[in-house]
Amino acid sequence: MNSIVAYTRFINSKRSLTFSGALILTLLSSILLPLSLPNPVFAYGSPFIGIIALIPLYFAIYSQDSIKKISLMGLVFGAVSTALGNFWLAFFQDFSVWTLGGAVLGYMAYNALLFPFLFAGKEKKYRPLWFAIVWTAYELLKSIGFLGYPWGLSAYSVTEIMPLIQIADMFGVYAISFIIVLANSVIAEWLNGIGSNTLRTLPFKQGITAFTAVIICLTWIYGLVSLQRDIPVVATINVVLVQNDGDGWAPGKFWNQLENTQNLTWQAVKDRPAPDLIVWSETILRYPLPDYSIYYQRNPENWPFTNFLQSLPAPLLSGGAYMIDRDNFDMINAALLFNNNAR
Numbered sequence: 001m002n003s004i005v006a007y008t009r010f011i012n013s014k015r016s017l018t019f020s021g022a023l024i025l026t027l028l029s030s031i032l033l034p035l036s037l038p039n040p041v042f043a044y045g046s047p048f049i050g051i052i053a054l055i056p057l058y059f060a061i062y063s064q065d066s067i068k069k070i071s072l073m074g075l076v077f078g079a080v081s082t083a084l085g086n087f088w089l090a091f092f093q094d095f096s097v098w099t100l101g102g103a104v105l106g107y108m109a110y111n112a113l114l115f116p117f118l119f120a121g122k123e124k125k126y127r128p129l130w131f132a133i134v135w136t137a138y139e140l141l142k143s144i145g146f147l148g149y150p151w152g153l154s155a156y157s158v159t160e161i162m163p164l165i166q167i168a169d170m171f172g173v174y175a176i177s178f179i180i181v182l183a184n185s186v187i188a189e190w191l192n193g194i195g196s197n198t199l200r201t202l203p204f205k206q207g208i209t210a211f212t213a214v215i216i217c218l219t220w221i222y223g224l225v226s227l228q229r230d231i232p233v234v235a236t237i238n239v240v241l242v243q244n245d246g247d248g249w250a251p252g253k254f255w256n257q258l259e260n261t262q263n264l265t266w267q268a269v270k271d272r273p274a275p276d277l278i279v280w281s282e283t284i285l286r287y288p289l290p291d292y293s294i295y296y297q298r299n300p301e302n303w304p305f306t307n308f309l310q311s312l313p314a315p316l317l318s319g320g321a322y323m324i325d326r327d328n329f330d331m332i333n334a335a336l337l338f339n340n341n342a343r
Contacts, residue, residue, distance in 0.1 A: 029054055129208065
């Protein structure tokens with residue numbers, strides 16, 4: 001805490017941070033934000049990191065006076081936070097240049113546009129509210145439409161705080177993001193006043209803090225009530241879920257892995273009541289159907305896929321390739337539903 005106080009005093013001792021200092025703070029937030037989300041270190045995210053992750057960025061943006069520099073900070077933030085928050089896309093072998101590389105370039109552009117909008121609130125009286133509204137709007141816009149990718153939202157840092165996330169049933173996950181970003185902004189404003197004359201800004205800070213506290217309290221109360229509510233069971237479904245147990249990118253291993261998945265599935269259904277549905281994971285079927293049905297009639301060698309389908313007691317829903325343009329050999333990743341007639 002002493003180090004935070006000392007640093008914020010240093011910030012307030014200057015009229016503005018140097019651009020290099022602002023870049024360092026931007027880099028810090030670009031590391032903290034993905035670290036606050038579910039990851040190998042914090043399996044369900046880190047609420048503590050989540051409510052401070054954007055504070056360095058808040059300082060950085062409102063310490064500058066050049067739109068060009070602000071956009072450059074957006075490029076840096078987009079590159080680092082996207083690369084760290086989507087690190088698994090690097091394991092797509094030859095496709096990683098498109099999966100991770102494409103995502104990084106896309107979010108560099110997004111953030112280069114976003115940061116000037118955040119910067120526009122620099123002189124606004126209620127800039128913490130402005131920052132939270134603009135950031136939440138950005139998270140919404142990046143999550144919808146053809147290029148929608150709703151990963152990396154601020155709300156994901158609090159997935160284990162059950163009372164706080166119940167509000168999503170009314171206002172969606174973006175309401176949670178708004179609360180988290182607003183908390184970051186309000187804390188930043190208070191830190192920004194440490195070591196300086198705060199009498200002029202004290203009423204404003206008290207007002208926005210009270211507003212934030214009321215929102216959090218109401219959200220928490222709603223969450224506690226919701227968790228005590230009995231939700232009637234309308235219907236149930238018995239589903240067998242089978243995860244591919246192998247490296248989907250291992251050369252020459254496709255049919256062996258498919259056979260292994262078939263065997264796992266059969267073990268799950270052979271001595272039990274018939275399920276309503278069997279579900280496989282993404283991209284298990286690498287050759288598109290029905291275009292390559294002849295392959296599946298002959299492979300895997302010990303138990304061809306079409307024969308396997310005919311033995312199943314329920315429909316199979318699987319991820320796989322689907323041909324949308326045969327002339328150009330254009331395929332998409334799709335969800336494929338099969339009955340036991342292999343159709």
